Amino acid sequence: MRTRFIDDFLASDPQTAQTVILGAGLDTRAYRLPWPDGATVIEIDHANVLEFKASVMTGLSVEPACELITVATDLSRPWREPLLAAGFDPKQPTTWVLEGLLPYLDAAAQLAVLAEVAALSASGSRVVIERAVALPKTDNLEAKLHDFSLQTGLSMSELLARADPPDPVELLESDCWRCSEHSVPELCSLYGRNLSLTESTEADVAETAAPGPEQTGDSGTSGRSRGGFVTAWRA
């Protein structure tokens, strides 16, 4: 649903000639989506990730369906200069994609990335953001992270930011963006899917579905983001 939702967002109007995918990872949208003539996609991630993907795609003899530019840089540090050096034009409207990235940045870095997206967005820009959900503050959190680390071979405690994430809606609305929020239950309904929920995700989804500040028009000031997506447009 996450992939489809973002694909649909990118295909919807008004499209922009320039798209930036932050924390692109193994995203293959530059290769598989029907981009309009003249479209440029800029992917940002760590060098080793971008190199791995390029080697796989070259091995498959597939070509991007747009002009694809990759920028190897660390998004937890200032990244404006490498983006501009790669040919990003801040005077043009941009579509930004933040999918699966924010949980890997601490709260300060999330705030800095969102602020930079806003600062680099000309009129007519738009963004889709997969929200970071604050990890539940349960007694067994450390044990669960440890088990997950053993399963995946990755240090989850280091990878997943712990601090309460900033609310993208609050930040963007204060900068005159028009925001829409899309909860997980809304996506289930949109795409006709039922999630087989575990106890903890059930609680998360129930919280997402419960009438909260965002459903009443107030973006909320609790600092507790609720998962799902935010889409936003700058007039």
Ligand SMILES: C[S@@+](CC[C@H](N)C(=O)[O-])C[C@H]1O[C@@H](n2cnc3c(N)ncnc32)[C@H](O)[C@@H]1O
């Ligand atoms: C869970 S993956 C998501 C990839 C892709 N957007 C998707 O949804 O399939 C997170 C990606 O963010 C990248 N990432 C995490 N922290 C980063 C940082 N500080 N700078 C650049 N990239 C980062 C990782 O390398 C990884 O490719």
